[in-house]
Amino acid sequence: xxxxxxxxxxxxxxxxxxxxxxxxxxxxxxxxxxxxxxxxxxxxxxxxxxxxxxxxxxxxxxxxxxxxxxxxxxxxxxxxxxxxxxxxxxxxxxxxxxxxxxxxxxxxxxxxxxxxxxxxxxxxxxxxxxxxxxxxxxxxxxxxxxxxxxxxxxxxxxxxxxxxxxxxxxxxxxxxxxxxxxxxxxxxxxxxxxxxxxxxxxxxxxxxxxxxxxxxxxxxxxxxxxxxxxxxxxxxxxxxxxxxxxxxxxxxxxxxxxxxxxxxxxxxxxxxxxxxxxxxxxxxxxxxxxxxxxxxxxxxxxxxxxxxxxxxxxxxxxxxxxxxxxxxxxxxxxxxxxxxxxxxxxxxxxxxxxxxxxxxxxxxxxxxxxxxxxxxxxxxxxxxxxxxxxxxxxxxxxxxxxxxxxxxxxxxxxxxxxxxxxxxxxxxxxxxxxxxxxxxxxxxxxxxxxxxxxxxxxxxxxxxxxxxxxxxxxxxxxxxxxxxxx
Numbered sequence: 077x078x079x080x081x082x083x084x085x086x087x088x089x090x091x092x093x094x095x096x097x098x099x100x101x102x103x104x105x106x107x108x109x110x111x112x113x114x115x116x117x118x119x120x121x122x123x124x125x126x127x128x129x130x131x132x133x134x135x136x137x138x139x140x141x142x143x144x145x146x147x148x149x150x151x152x153x154x155x156x157x158x159x160x161x162x163x164x165x166x167x168x169x170x171x172x173x174x175x176x177x178x179x180x181x182x183x184x185x186x187x188x189x190x191x192x193x194x195x196x197x198x199x200x201x202x203x204x205x206x207x208x209x210x211x212x213x214x215x216x217x218x219x220x221x222x223x224x225x226x227x228x229x230x231x232x233x234x235x236x237x238x239x240x241x242x243x244x245x246x247x248x249x250x251x252x253x254x255x256x257x258x259x260x261x262x263x264x265x266x267x268x269x270x271x272x273x274x275x276x277x278x279x280x281x282x283x284x285x286x287x288x289x290x291x292x293x294x295x296x297x298x299x300x301x302x303x304x305x306x307x308x309x310x311x312x313x314x315x316x317x318x319x320x321x322x323x324x325x326x327x328x329x330x331x332x333x334x335x336x337x338x339x340x341x342x343x344x345x346x347x348x349x350x351x352x353x354x355x356x357x358x359x360x361x362x363x364x365x366x367x368x369x370x371x372x373x374x375x376x377x378x379x380x381x382x383x384x385x386x387x388x389x390x391x392x393x394x395x396x397x398x399x400x401x402x403x404x405x406x407x408x409x410x411x412x413x414x415x416x417x418x419x420x421x422x423x424x425x426x427x428x429x430x431x432x433x434x435x436x437x438x439x440x441x442x443x444x445x446x447x448x449x450x451x452x453x454x455x456x457x458x459x460x461x462x463x464x465x466x467x468x469x470x471x472x473x474x475x476x477x478x479x480x481x482x483x484x485x486x487x488x489x490x491x492x493x494x495x496x497x498x499x500x501x502x503x504x505x506x507x508x509x510x511x512x513x514x515x516x517x518x519x520x521x522x523x524x525x526x527x528x529x530x531x532x533x534x535x536x537x538x539x540x541x542x543x544x545x546x547x548x549x550x551x552x553x554x555x556x557x558x559x560x561x562x
Contacts, residue, residue, distance in 0.1 A: 090116060090166075092140075102140040113137040115167050118155045122164045124188065126180050127153040130171075143171065150174040154184055156191045160199045168194060219280060226274040231267070232415045235405035241268065241397060248395045249275040254347065256332075256392045257370040259399030262449030265370035268397060269328040278366055281325025284318045289331035297339055298355050307356025319352060319363045326366045332392065333373035333384060344388045367392070402444040402451065409440055412448060416455035417467075428459050430466035438469060438480045525559045528552075532561060 092098070092106040111120040114135050118125050129150040130136040130143060136153060143151055155169035168191045172183060224230070228242050248255050249272045257265040266285070273283045291299060294308070302317030318327060329335075335343065346352045351362045369392050378384035402409065413431065421428055444450055454473055461471045469477070506515050531541040542552040555561075 090119060093166075098140060098142055102142045106140045108137070108139065113139070114153065115155055115169060118157050118167045118169075119164050122157045122159065124156040124184060125154070126184055128177070128180065129174065152180055154180065154187055156184065156187050158191055158195050158198065160195055160202065165195075165198060222270075223274045223279055226267075226270045228271060228275060231271060232411050233405065233408040234411065235408045237400040237405045238408060241399060242271075244395070244397050245271050246275065248272055248397070250277075251395070252278075252366050253394040254366075254392050255368045255395045255397060256375070257368065257397045257399065258375070259370075259372065260401045260447055261372050262447035263399040263401060264448050265372075265399060266328065266330065268399065269326070269368045269370065272368060273326040273328075273366075276326070276366070278325050282322055283326050283328065284322040285328045285330065286318050287330045289334035293336045293339060296335070297342070300339070301342065301352050301354050302361075303355035304357040304359075307354075311356070314354075317352075317354060319346060319365055320361055322365045323363045324365075326368055329367065329369045331371060332369040333371040333375055333378055337385065340385045340388050344385065344391060347388075347391045402447045406440055409451070410436065412451055413439065413455060416452050417459065420456045420459040424459055426459050426462070427465050428462055428467055432466070432469075435467055435469045435472070438472065438476065441483060442476050442479055524555070525561075528555060528559065528561060 088110045090108040090110065092103040095103050095106075098106075108116040110116050114125050114127060114133075114137075117135070127133045127136055130138070130153050131150060150173075152172050152174055153169065154172065155167050157164045158166040158168055168187060170183070170187060172180075175183070228246050231238070231242055233239075233242075245268055255269075255272060257268050259265055269285075270283065273279060286296075286299060288296060298307075298311075298315070298317070300317050300319055302315050302320055303311050304314050305311055342352065346363070346365075347367060350364065351360050353360055375384055375389055375393070379386045379389050413436075417428060417431075420426070439451075439454075446453075454476065457473065458467055458471045462468060469480075502519050506512060527545070528541070531544065536544065538549055538552055542549045545552065547555075
């Protein structure tokens with residue numbers, strides 16, 4: 077079956093890609109230009125040809141030198157075009173012993189049917205090849221996008237704490253050593269795993285993620301190591317585990333502190349030997365996997381209490397990376413707010429941009445027990461709920477507003493300790509002078525200033541405040557001026 081392959085120019089060549097009864101040397105000799113010989117003419121015109129006797133037709137070139145023209149019994153030659161969407165992509169030909177014209181015509185019809193089937197196969201293969209190339213192109217584009225997104229300089233944060241984390245991640249990415257990422261829930265441990273993977277030599281390999289705390293022991297074992305058909309009830313077919321799927325890439329095990337002691341033993345062996353057996357199988361599978369683990373638990377304490385294997389801990393903790401909570405890097409909060417505003421404005425077709433100093437102070441003072449994830453959810457809520465372009469405190473979550481309210485009350489109300497401190501200060505003042513009259517006057521003025529300040533914090537008008545203090549408005553103005561109060 078000769079077919080041609082255009083090299084991008086007009087100089088096309090035909091060559092035999094499949095044949096029956098021809099040696100590899102004979103196939104290699106069978107090359108034609110389009111329009112050359114019977115086969116070349118069929119490809120050029122798209123019209124089938126019947127040669128009743130190849131010995132009497134000068135167009136038959138016999139390039140393969142496989143036919144003997146001087147045989148006693150003549151040889152006929154039938155050649156039909158292979159077409160895909162009305163485009164000739166090759167030809168299909170057969171030799172047959174001499175036969176009458178009617179028989180040759182029947183053979184031609186049969187060969188045309190076979191050619192149509194072959195053409196459909198060629199079309200399907202072409203579509204599969206094109207689709208595969210498109211998938212590979214998309215995968216390469218996706219990889220470039222991920223590498224760009226998780227570049228070290230794209231991580232949001234300029235605090236000293238986060239800079240140390242990124243420096244550690246950059247160093248760790250160059251190796252294949254195991255990494256243990258620790259930190260409170262919501263600090264971004266998975267983000268660090270992605271940064272390490274996409275900045276490493278394994279970036280073109282897969283990044284597989286498993287949450288060890290989300291599955292019971294038996295399911296987690298099957299998820300990690302795979303299983304064979306019949307290994308347990310419901311195992312209807314063989315299934316690859318995440319270790320095998322991550323071969324050549326990175327496996328991220330989140331909440332590693334939740335893994336059972338039995339699975340800890342199997343994980344330790346994989347880290348040491350780089351091989352494992354699927355559930356229900358004695359077959360050993362090798363896996364070249366870089367393991368990154370994460371936990372919100374104190375694994376040292378878990379080791380001391382006997383809940384986590386000490387040898388596994390040291391295997392995982394080759395390169396430790398601790399992610400600080402958001403309250404320890406408050407200078408990053410404005411940057412994160414701007415990042416999330418841009419993200420959720422784009423997703424929700426909004427334009428929330430304005431951020432008052434009051435709202436920013438509220439967000440900066442809040443302790444963020446849920447860390448970056450809680451801040452992200454907060455900004456998403458505000459962007460979705462607000463109709464205008466200003467970020468209003470009215471749409472902040474209730475727990476944030478309650479914390480701000482309690483902080484305000486704490487500023488206004490002196491505690492028992494404050495009163496004791498004031499009494500102690502007064503006693504020290506009186507003990508340090510014999511002029512008790514001056515000390516009394518100073519203490520009274522100080523108390524008066526405190527009382528007036530409290531009245532101003534309650535937002536009383538000057539008239540109401542003067543009435544509550546039992547003085548005139550003129551006297552109140554003089555005291556405000558004397559104490560430099562506004």
